[in-house]
Amino acid sequence: MARILKWIVAAVLLLVLAIALLLWSLLRGSLPQLAGEVAVEAASLSGSVSIVRDADGVPTVSGQSFADVAFGLGYAHAQDRYFQMDLSRRLAAGELSALLGSSTLEQDRAARRFRLRAVARQVVADATPEQRAWVEAYTQGVNHGLASLRVRPWEYLLLRQKPVDWAIEDSVLVIHAMWWQLQYESLQSEIERRAISARVEERVIKVGGDWQSGADAVRAVLQFLFPRGNEWDAPNFATRADAQAANGGEPYAAPSIPPPEWLDLRARPGVTTGQVDFTSTDSHDPDARPGSNAWAVAGAHTASGRALVAGDMHLGLRVPTVWYRARLQIAAADGAPLELNGVTLPGLPAVAAGSNGHIAWSFTNSYGDWSDVRDVSCSSERRGYLAPSGERAFEIYQESIEVAGASPEALFVLEAPQGTVVRVDSGEGGTERCWLARWLIVERGATNLASLELQQVRDVDAALELAPRVGIPQQNFTVGDQSGRIAWSIIGRIPEGEQGPETPRPILWRDAATAPRIVDPESGRIWSANARHVEGELEFVLGNDEADGGMPYDTGVRQGQIRDALLALSKPAAPADMLAIQLEDRAVLLDRWQQLLLGVLDEEALRNHPKRAELRRLAVDWQGRAATDSVSYRIVRVFRDVTRRAVWQSISQGLEVSSKSRPVSLFEGSLWRLVTEQPLHMLPGQYADWREFLLLQADAVIVELESRCKSLAECRWGSYNTARIRHPLSGALGPLARYLDMPAVELHGDMNVPRVAGPTFGASERFAVSPGDEANGYLQLPGGQSGHPLSPFYSRGFADWVSGGAKPFLPGPALHSLTLVPQP
Numbered sequence: 001m002a003r004i005l006k007w008i009v010a011a012v013l014l015l016v017l018a019i020a021l022l023l024w025s026l027l028r029g030s031l032p033q034l035a036g037e038v039a040v041e042a043a044s045l046s047g048s049v050s051i052v053r054d055a056d057g058v059p060t061v062s063g064q065s066f067a068d069v070a071f072g073l074g075y076a077h078a079q080d081r082y083f084q085m086d087l088s089r090r091l092a093a094g095e096l097s098a099l100l101g102s103s104t105l106e107q108d109r110a111a112r113r114f115r116l117r118a119v120a121r122q123v124v125a126d127a128t129p130e131q132r133a134w135v136e137a138y139t140q141g142v143n144h145g146l147a148s149l150r151v152r153p154w155e156y157l158l159l160r161q162k163p164v165d166w167a168i169e170d171s172v173l174v175i176h177a178m179w180w181q182l183q184y185e186s187l188q189s190e191i192e193r194r195a196i197s198a199r200v201e202e203r204v205i206k207v208g209g210d211w212q213s214g215a216d217a218v219r220a221v222l223q224f225l226f227p228r229g230n231e232w233d234a235p236n237f238a239t240r241a242d243a244q245a246a247n248g249g250e251p252y253a254a255p256s257i258p259p260p261e262w263l264d265l266r267a268r269p270g271v272t273t274g275q276v277d278f279t280s281t282d283s284h285d286p287d288a289r290p291g292s293n294a295w296a297v298a299g300a301h302t303a304s305g306r307a308l309v310a311g312d313m314h315l316g317l318r319v320p321t322v323w324y325r326a327r328l329q330i331a332a333a334d335g336a337p338l339e340l341n342g343v344t345l346p347g348l349p350a351v352a353a354g355s356n357g358h359i360a361w362s363f364t365n366s367y368g369d370w371s372d373v374r375d376v377s378c379s380s381e382r383r384g385y386l387a388p389s390g391e392r393a394f395e396i397y398q399e400s401i402e403v404a405g406a407s408p409e410a411l412f413v414l415e416a417p418q419g420t421v422v423r424v425d426s427g428e429g430g431t432e433r434c435w436l437a438r439w440l441i442v443e444r445g446a447t448n449l450a451s452l453e454l455q456q457v458r459d460v461d462a463a464l465e466l467a468p469r470v471g472i473p474q475q476n477f478t479v480g481d482q483s484g485r486i487a488w489s490i491i492g493r494i495p496e497g498e499q500g501p502e503t504p505r506p507i508l509w510r511d512a513a514t515a516p517r518i519v520d521p522e523s524g525r526i527w528s529a530n531a532r533h534v535e536g537e538l539e540f541v542l543g544n545d546e547a548d549g550g551m552p553y554d555t556g557v558r559q560g561q562i563r564d565a566l567l568a569l570s571k572p573a574a575p576a577d578m579l580a581i582q583l584e585d586r587a588v589l590l591d592r593w594q595q596l597l598l599g600v601l602d603e604e605a606l607r608n609h610p611k612r613a614e615l616r617r618l619a620v621d622w623q624g625r626a627a628t629d630s631v632s633y634r635i636v637r638v639f640r641d642v643t644r645r646a647v648w649q650s651i652s653q654g655l656e657v658s659s660k661s662r663p664v665s666l667f668e669g670s671l672w673r674l675v676t677e678q679p680l681h682m683l684p685g686q687y688a689d690w691r692e693f694l695l696l697q698a699d700a701v702i703v704e705l706e707s708r709c710k711s712l713a714e715c716r717w718g719s720y721n722t723a724r725i726r727h728p729l730s731g732a733l734g735p736l737a738r739y740l741d742m743p744a745v746e747l748h749g750d751m752n753v754p755r756v757a758g759p760t761f762g763a764s765e766r767f768a769v770s771p772g773d774e775a776n777g778y779l780q781l782p783g784g785q786s787g788h789p790l791s792p793f794y795s796r797g798f799a800d801w802v803s804g805g806a807k808p809f810l811p812g813p814a815l816h817s818l819t820l821v822p823q824p
Contacts, residue, residue: 029151031788032079034816040144044071044137045822051076054812057785057793062329066452067137069328070349072820074141074166075148077324080786080793081346082146082163083155084320085174087728088347092176093117097409098402099161105401105409111180112399113413113420114442120172123447123471131449135171138349142166144820154788155729161404172447174347179441179473181315182365186552187422187437190373192661193550197222199655204262217262224255225651226549228532230669232556232588234563235535236488239522246535254669260681265654267685291530291554292364293582293754294476295562298524299484302770303572307480310578310768311353311362314756319727319742320787320794322764325779326351327811328455340455341774341810343765343781350451353767354779355809358458358482360771363475364528366490367552368542369500370474371439374418375425378434385416385434394421438501440474445509446493447471460485460519467491468515476528482772488526488533489517490542500544516541525566529559529754554665557589561754575777576806578768583804584754585626587633589668593640594622594632596675600694611702614712626750626757628718635715637750638704643697644671650684718746723802724759725782739789742782742798766801769809777809 034053049072050062057080061072077085090096094112096104124132143165146153156163197218204217229252237243260267294311302308315322323343328351330338342354353362378385384393394414401409414421419438426432440446448471457463460481467477467489474492494510495503516538518526531554532539540547565581566573601616615635622632648663663671674682678690687693702712709715723745730737749757756762762782769777784796800807 027151027154027157027790030149030154030157031790032145032149033818035818037819037821038148039823040820041823042071042137042140042144044068044133044140045820048822049075049820051818051820052814053793053816053818055815056325056796056812057791058325058327058811059785060327060329060811060814062331064331066330066455067133069330070134070138071141071144073326073328073344073349074138075145075820076326077344077346078142078145078166079148080788080791081320081324082142082153082787084787085142085166085170085347086163088177089170089173092173092180093120094399094401098404099159101404102406105403108401109411110184110422112401112411113422114439115397115399115413116173116176116441117169119442119447120169120176122444123172123449124169126444127449131452132168134349134452135168135449138171139166139168158729158732159404171348172449174345175447175472176441177347178345179447182473183370183439183441186367187371187373187439189552189662189664190371190550191423191435192658193226193664194373194375196225196652196655196657196661199657200225200263203655217258220255221258221262223549224258224670225667226664227255227666227669228547228549228551229553230254230555230557230666232560233532234527234556234560235532235539236518236521236526236528237523237534238518252669254673257670257673257677257679257682260679263651263654264681265650265684266681291756292362293529293558293562293756294362294364294478295525295527295566295578295581296478296480296486296488297566297569297573298480298486298520301524301569301573302484303574304770304773304776305484306482306770306773307360307484307486308573308575308578308768308770309355309360309362309478309480309486310575310582310766311364311478312582312756312763312766313353313363314762315764317723317725317758317760317762317764317782319725319730319740319783320785321781321783323352323781324785325781325811334456338456341769342767342779348451350455353765355769355771355774355777356455356457357774358771359460359463359479360481360769361454361463361477361479362767363477363491364530366474366476366492366533366542367530367554368474368490368494369544369546369550371437372419372501373422373435373437375433375435376416376418378421378424378432380424380432380434383412383414392416440493440495440501443493443501443505443507445471445507454491459483460487463487464489464515464517464519465512468494468510468512476533478526478528480771482770485520486524486526487517487519488528489515494541498540498544500546510541514541523567525563527559527563527566529562530554531556531559552664555589555668555752557752558754558756561586561588565754575768575770579766579778579804579806581754582763582766582768583748585749587624587626587637587750587753589752590633590636590640591622591624592672594619594624594636596694597636597639597698600691600698605695605698611712612698615698615702618712626717626721626748626753626755628716628721628746628748630717631713631715634717634720635701635705635712637717638701639697642700642704643675643694644668646693646697646700647671647674651682653684716746717750718748720759721747721750721757722759723747725798726760727787742795745802747802763801767809774809778806779809780805780807 047064052060059076063069094108097108200221292313297308299305326344328340340351340356342351376385384391397413399411419436421434422437423435450470463479477491480486496508543551606613618631619635652661705715725742727740730740747757749755767779780801781797782801784793786793
């Protein structure tokens with residue numbers, strides 16, 4: 001019997017070993033070929049293409065033409081990142097569920113309403129012959145690269161799926177996926193803002209006096225809730241005289257607090273709490289949003305005499321990284337060689353940000369009037385809506401959403417001239433309100449393939465001429481050239497006139513003569529960090545009717561710190577100076593909140609409250625930095641966050657709007673007026689005064705931190721701000737996830753300091769470069785080139801990103817060389 005048992009055990013072990021070896025073989029089979037010669041059948045190739053990789057896996061793709069290099073880049077992208085590319089196109093097209101199952105149905109429903117695959121096909125149809133040939137060559141390269149893998153990418157093995165070949169419109173969908181990440185949230189926030197505005201009108205318009213006085217009161221309340229700026233604003237100006245004349249020479253002041261006859265929270269019985277529920281929110285990340293830092297220094301102020309451009313784009317952090325480093329060498333671009341270096345977006349055959357030796361450029365997200373929402377009375381049963389001329393029928397499109405492991409789901413998309421129905425709210429007596437969204441993403445011409453021309457631009461003037469014709473999500477475009485000139489404009493399509501997305505179709509787009517721009521500013525610097533970038537007429541071009549209070553800018557504190565650091569440079573600027581600014585973690589925003597907390601925790605507040613006494617003792621040790629070892633920073637940060645949310649929750653309840661409503665970033669100035677001026681009518685009736693309210697928030701900090709740490713003294717900022725940079729499939733792999741995710745290291749930085757860094761959000765790259773002097777630039781990514789965990793390139797670069805090490809902008813010496821040879 002014992003012998004039989006031993007044989008059974010041995011057989012089981014052998015079976016397990018065989019299965020493990022099979023899985024290991026399959027996993028290794030999806031690693032790409034890095035060296036040698038590969039014959040490819042591709043009509044788009046005019047000659048051989050070389051893909052040479054350095055020790056980090058960064059490819060140098062060389063060919064005779066843009067089409068040849070596009071083919072080679074597509075081949076490399078597919079070898080290293082096909083699953084990432086697949087997720088991007090499916091995100092925009094609303095096709096994730098066909099791959100991932102029902103868990104992504106909500107996202108697919110939201111995306112499918114805009115029918116972006118049809119939009120993408122129209123973009124391809126409208127492309128020039130040169131643009132189409134460029135993307136067709138890339139598409140062929142992608143599919144050849146995918147087919148070159150002996151085993152399909154490992155993610156598809158795990159999902160028991162087969163990858164679907166790349167189609168030419170899929171590259172357009174990757175652009176649309178970036179539109180989605182950068183702008184879709186603004187549709188949802190605008191719905192909430194309009195709901196609040198309607199409530200304010202209902203309440204305030206009843207103020208005694210004529211209609212005009214009521215309208216003025218409504219405007220004043222809304223400006224308090226949705227300010228147009230704050231005291232840290234640091235917009236750009238062409239001249240110093242323009243800067244000094246702004247706001248009549250006076251610093252921006254937060255709007256006045258509405259008087260009790262306009263807004264009285266004590267009189268609202270529905271307001272019952274001013275304390276945040278930590279079980280349903282993450283108190284630490286109220287400000288995480290797509291953003292970026294970018295700036296340029298003119299050649300007159302740099303060590304090289306060339307313009308110096310720096311950028312760090314802020315997006316969700318994931319494995320693999322958003323961006324893919326590459327060097328592209330075109331032997332004959334307009335008759336002369338051209339080399340591009342920087343970051344590419346897998347799915348697209350272009351350098352997204354970096355340098356072509358003549359210009360260098362970077363982006364930050366532009367907050368303008370790129371979408372609008374309106375609500376109308378509607379009937380989902382009759383599929384109609386109420387127009388001024390009477391009830392009208394929606395246009396109806398039926399979409400079928402494929403779901404892995406389940407039956408397809410039918411989705412009916414309802415459209416009207418004012419936009420697409422994105423939400424239906426039920427009201428009293430069976431009434432319904434349909435929210436219609438008009439978003440520039442779906443407009444013909446808003447997305448195009450003109451970024452091919454951007455790759456070839458040779459100076460600032462040519463870049464500014466092209467920028468308004470490039471069809472990508474609208475971005476602040478910071479550019480400098482080899483001669484030392486610098487400029488800012490918007491890259492992306494802007495409608496002519498003053499109606500933004502409400503412009504009647506067909507939309508006519510602004511050209512270079514009417515697009516906003518600042519060229520060679522007197523200061524010799526341009527800075528951008530998602531705050532109010534410009535003001536006056538330039539701002540109105542971006543914001544139209546929403547310029548005064550409807551623009552979802554970030555607070556100006558980060559942008560102001562960058563401006564001040566650039567203007568304070570005492571010697572000609574070099575890349576190392578740019579990196580020092582990108583790694584700056586001084587917490588200017590929280591200095592005054594630390595003083596407020598200490599004032600709240602006075603002698604009386606501490607009497608018989610040892611926990612409060614400990615909180616105060618720890619908060620006193622203030623270094624004013626978002627440093628990993630700082631306990632005081634975490635305390636003050638949480639105090640500001642809980643107070644901000646509690647105040648806004650009180651206002652939301654007073655107006656009887658959604659409890660999920662969140663304040664805009666620029667509410668900071670109005671919030672500070674409330675907690676310092678302390679008007680009693682803006683406080684829920686359950687509190688005797690603001691002192692009691694603020695003490696409750698201090699106590700909430702104690703409860704929150706003790707629930708997360710063994711003791712208050714151990715609640716360092718780094719113990720929260722720890723990287724959680726994960727692969728999208730790692731959650732399904734249990735203990736094996738640690739082999740897919742980046743290390744859980746503590747991160748310096750935060751959302752409102754130049755060094756933007758959170759557990760899952762932050763600088764998706766950092767670089768600084770002068771065109772023509774790329775050898776002295778640097779480039780950091782929060783992860784490696786490959787999406788394959790067995791690749792030696794999987795996590796290369798992560799350690800430098802964490803530490804701030806200046807990794808060279810150019811690829812290193814060649815270690816692997818692959819040649820693609822065209823065959824008839």
